[in-house]
Amino acid sequence: MRATDVIARKRDGEELTTEEIRWFVKGYTEDRIPDYQAAAWLMAVYLRGMTRRETFDLTVAMAESGDRLDLSPVIPYAVDKHSTGGVGDKVTLVALPLVAAAGVPVAKMSGRGLGFSGGTLDKLESIAGYRVVLSDDEILRQVREHGIVLCGQTRSLAPADGKFYALRDVTATVSSLPLIASSIMSKKLAAGANAIVLDVKVGVGAFMHQIEEARELAQIMVDIGVSAGRRMVALLSDMNQPLGQAVGNALEVREAIETLRGGGPADLREHCLTVAAHMLRLGRQDTAPDAFERARADVLGVLESGAGFAKLRELVEVQGGDVRMVDEPDRLPRARLQEVIPVPRAGFAQQVHALHVAQATLELGAGREKKEDSIDPAVGVIVHCKVGDRVEAGQPAFTVHANDEARLARARGHLERALVVGDEESAPLPPFYATIYGDD
Ligand code: URA
Numbered sequence: 001m002r003a004t005d006v007i008a009r010k011r012d013g014e015e016l017t018t019e020e021i022r023w024f025v026k027g028y029t030e031d032r033i034p035d036y037q038a039a040a041w042l043m044a045v046y047l048r049g050m051t052r053r054e055t056f057d058l059t060v061a062m063a064e065s066g067d068r069l070d071l072s073p074v075i076p077y078a079v080d081k082h083s084t085g086g087v088g089d090k091v092t093l094v095a096l097p098l099v100a101a102a103g104v105p106v107a108k109m110s111g112r113g114l115g116f117s118g119g120t121l122d123k124l125e126s127i128a129g130y131r132v133v134l135s136d137d138e139i140l141r142q143v144r145e146h147g148i149v150l151c152g153q154t155r156s157l158a159p160a161d162g163k164f165y166a167l168r169d170v171t172a173t174v175s176s177l178p179l180i181a182s183s184i185m186s187k188k189l190a191a192g193a194n195a196i197v198l199d200v201k202v203g204v205g206a207f208m209h210q211i212e213e214a215r216e217l218a219q220i221m222v223d224i225g226v227s228a229g230r231r232m233v234a235l236l237s238d239m240n241q242p243l244g245q246a247v248g249n250a251l252e253v254r255e256a257i258e259t260l261r262g263g264g265p266a267d268l269r270e271h272c273l274t275v276a277a278h279m280l281r282l283g284r285q286d287t288a289p290d291a292f293e294r295a296r297a298d299v300l301g302v303l304e305s306g307a308g309f310a311k312l313r314e315l316v317e318v319q320g321g322d323v324r325m326v327d328e329p330d331r332l333p334r335a336r337l338q339e340v341i342p343v344p345r346a347g348f349a350q351q352v353h354a355l356h357v358a359q360a361t362l363e364l365g366a367g368r369e370k371k372e373d374s375i376d377p378a379v380g381v382i383v384h385c386k387v388g389d390r391v392e393a394g395q396p397a398f399t400v401h402a403n404d405e406a407r408l409a410r411a412r413g414h415l416e417r418a419l420v421v422g423d424e425e426s427a428p429l430p431p432f433y434a435t436i437y438g439d440d
Contacts, residue, residue, distance in 0.1 A: 003027065003037045010044035018057045025061035029160040035167060042164065042173040050178035055220060056227050058178065062186035065160035069136060071192040074143040075105050079283035080193035081275060082184060084217070085113075087205040087354040087361075088242035088383070092120045092150070093256035094264075094272035095279065097311035100148035101302040102276075102295075104283035107139055107149040109157070109191050113367050113375075121152050122367075126250035126333055126377035130321035148315045158186045175207065181220040188225075195231040195282035195439070197275055198222070202433065203240035205354025211236065211433050222438035231285075232438035233278045237271065238429045241352040241387050244268030248366040248380010250332040251401060257329050260309040267386065271431055273299055282439065333378035335401035337408055343397045347421040349385045356418035357381055357398075360411035364402050379403055381415065388428035391421060 006020050016024075024041060027033035050058065071078040079099070083089050092110060100106050113119035121132045132152040134142070142149045161183050168174045188196050198221055201207070202214035218234035225232040244265040246255040258264040259272060277296035284295070302308045317323045325331045361367060365376035382399040385391055398415045402408035 003033050003041070007037060007041045007044055010041060010048055013048045015051055016054055016057075018053075021054060021057040022061045025058065025065060025160050029065045029163060038164070039167055039171045039173075042168055042171060042179070045179060046173040046176040049176075052220065052223055055178040055182055056224050059182040059185045059189065059224050060228065062158050062160040062164070062182060063189040065186075066158055066190065067136075067154070067156040068190045069107075069109075069139070069154075069157065069192040071107055071140070071143065074140050075107065077194045077283060077285055078192055079104060079106065079195045079197070079279045080108055080188055080191060081197040081199065081279055082188055083199040084180075084184070084201050084207055086201040086239040086243060087358045088244050088247040088252065089199075089201070090120075090123060090244065090246070090252040090256045090268070091199065091272050091275050093123065093253065093312070094259050094268070094308070095276040096148060096150055097260060097315060098272065098276040098299045098302055098308040099279045099283065100315075101307040101311040102280050102298045104280055105143050105147035106279070106283075107143045107192075109151060109153040109187075111153060120150070122375055122377075123249045123252050123256075124150065124321075126253050127316055127321040127325050130316060131319050134319070142318060146314055146318050148311055149319075150315060151319070153187065153191075158190045161186045177213075177217050177220055180207070181217060181224060185221050185224045185228075189228055189230070193230065196225055196233075197278045197282065198232065198234040199275060200234055200236050201239035202236055203238055203354060205242065205358055206239035215434060215436070218436050222436050226438040231282050232436075233282065234436040234438075235274070235278070236433040236436070238431060238433065239354055240429055242354050242357050242383050243271060245383050246380060247357055247361045247383065248364070248401060249375065249377040250334070251380040251382065253325075254329040254332055257309070257312070257326055260303065260312055261306070262304060267431055269303075273303065274432070287439075335376075335378040335380075335403050337400075337402045337405070339400045339402070339408060339412070340396045341398040341400065341412060341415050342394045343385065343391045343419065343421060344393065345421055346393050347391060347423050348426045349387050349389045349391055349419060350422045350424070350426045351418075351420035352383060352385055352387055353418040353420070356414045357383060360398075360400070360414035360418070363410040363414060364400070364407050365404070376403055379407075381411070385419060386428065388426050
């Protein structure tokens with residue numbers, strides 16, 4: 001087989017065979033196919049698309065390009081979750097302990113943030129000492145003994161995706177549905193999940209801006225999972241405004257702790273309960289008609305009893321984190337400067353623009369523009385309004401947590417554009433737009 005032939009066939013809109021896709025992925029992973037040919041192939045895929053069969057083959061080829069985590073000795077039926085990335089999305093920090101506390105063990109590998117979307121690992125690292133790098137043996141032992149693991153992706157998991165993703169990033173080929181779907185699902189398949197809950201974000205603070213586009217991405221991922229023998233649920237959730245109030249690493253950990261203690265913003269609490277209930281239902285392999293309602297009642301029970309909070313505490317302790325930061329969140333990193341930005345006029349909040357809020361937090365140093373950038377765990381923004389709220393002039397719109405005056409001034413510029421207040425009443429945004437099931 002020759003790389004130029006595979007590239008040419010895709011360039012001309014033909015459907016590649018399973019063998020061609022496997023050969024190309026293997027060749028690129030093993031450095032026999034150079035970046036310039038892989039780049040040409042990615043652009044051909046970007047422009048011509050892929051059939052469902054090709055997308056599935058690409059996913060499996062990438063999932064099989066490295067090690068696979070076998071959780072079966074410790075979790076007979078493993079459930080995982082994945083978010084396509086949003087602003088203020090700290091759902092994993094809440095949902096995972098709830099599921100584990102409700103009796104289904106969970107081992108999740110999370111990623112770091114890049115660009116406007118935050119990453120769970122960065123959030124966790126605002127807890128002093130928390131170890132995100134665990135060996136496979138440590139993961140298995142911890143699941144057996146504690147029923148919960150939350151760590152980083154090991155380098156050997158789906159290495160083909162790591163290589164392709166870095167190339168896509170610099171060749172303007174990221175935003176292709178088959179490439180995104182295969183990238184996400186290859187890592188999930190390699191991480192050993194039997195069932196997966198996907199939280200597909202849609203809106204101005206997400207990859208996908210339109211519901212129909214997000215629905216298509218979700219359906220492609222659900223189909224890949226089902227073809228691979230996994231049970232799947234995909235939620236299409238709103239990302240036009242930030243989720244919860246806190247955006248920024250330590251601020252989000254604090255909000256997750258508050259939520260597990262029974263407080264926290266209502267939208268975040270509801271979102272976490274829904275994701276956790278889907279995970280619990282799938283993890284129990286419960287297909288009864290009322291399985292979701294019972295799972296939701298159970299995750300609500302462990303939230304209200306404090307068992308979910310105790311599970312987070314246990315997780316932090318066993319992974320070496322300073323558990324005093326969980327008990328007393330005031331000990332989490334705190335920024336030197338705090339400034340309240342007021343609501344400019346009375347009316348109704350029409351827009352709390354997630355991307356502008358994300359850009360403000362990036363300016364403050366909470367995220368990365370490039371992979372190598374370091375982040376400041378303490379900085380971020382607290383968002384005091386939700387779309388649909390009635391607001392008065394002068395009430396707090398945002399509280400900015402900053403460590404640098406110049407950065408604070410730039411963040412203020414973004415935030416002043418983020419909140420749009422009008423005279424017309426505005427309906428609150430729905431938390432979810434749709435649920436797609438692939439688990440019959
Ligand atoms: N997240 C991934 O892991 N891959 C993509 O291509 C996009 C988002």
